[in-house]
Amino acid sequence: MAWFKRTQKGIQTPTEDKKDVPKGLWYKSPTGKIVESKELEQNYYVSPEDDYHVRIGSEEYFEILFDDNKFKELDKNLTSKDPLKFEDSKKYVDRLKEAQKKTGLKDAVRTAVGKSKGKDLVVACMDFRFIGGSMGSVVGEKIARAAAYALEHKTPFMMISKSGGARMMEAAYSLMQLAKTSAKLAQLDDAKIPYISLCTDPTTGGTTASFAMLGDINISEPGALIGFAGPRVVRDTTGKELPEGFQSAEFVQEHGFLDFISHRKNLKDNVNKYIDLILNQHLR
Known part of the structure; x- marks a missing residue:
């Protein structure tokens, strides 16, 4: 049974001295491609081999869009209340505290104003890490206030949506945000x-049903899921098999709901080209 025995002594490291690979050093894309986290960051959080756009939040988008990552955050300390005293398996107030502690965010959207290619730009960006980017009263209020700031200062406004839809813990209060944000965008x-x-x-959800599809120009990142109800719900409701790529950004663009799809590395240039075009300014 010699083959069960070690015949040569190799590197013998005591268990207590072994080191694990630090978490976050590598990223594995859904297609199985492995990329170093630092390289991923330098490539706008896009996997270089398969072009997969990793989900990022407001911190990363602000860094991409604002010159030298300089901006002024608007309504920074606005937080949600619990008007309905919602209780399920966990109280809503406890969920909020847990999400705030875990993410370092006050709610699922951050709004800011800064320079993008030398021009003023107001940006509202949702964070999926905060209760699935769900749209509660604070999310709607911050978006409405950001749009009001853009209106007052005559500054272009950009909305970055990343959301599972309405926040069930706020029920009708959440649904009211669809009308409020839409009215402000009309102004x-x-x-x-x-x-x-x-x-x-x-x-998805109420986000798609309101501000996400009301842009003067609607754009997307490659491969993004865009829709109202999820593919499984649509399939179960209709009783039919869905076409390939259903609700992907490419499918949505093909059916006329998007103007174009932008690679993240070109996002800042493309946004500013559009602003220059609509304002009849010199294209950079």
């Missing part, structure tokens, strides 16, 4: 102030 339209909507993975 931007009346004032001829550009509104750019960027749909990222995923953009």
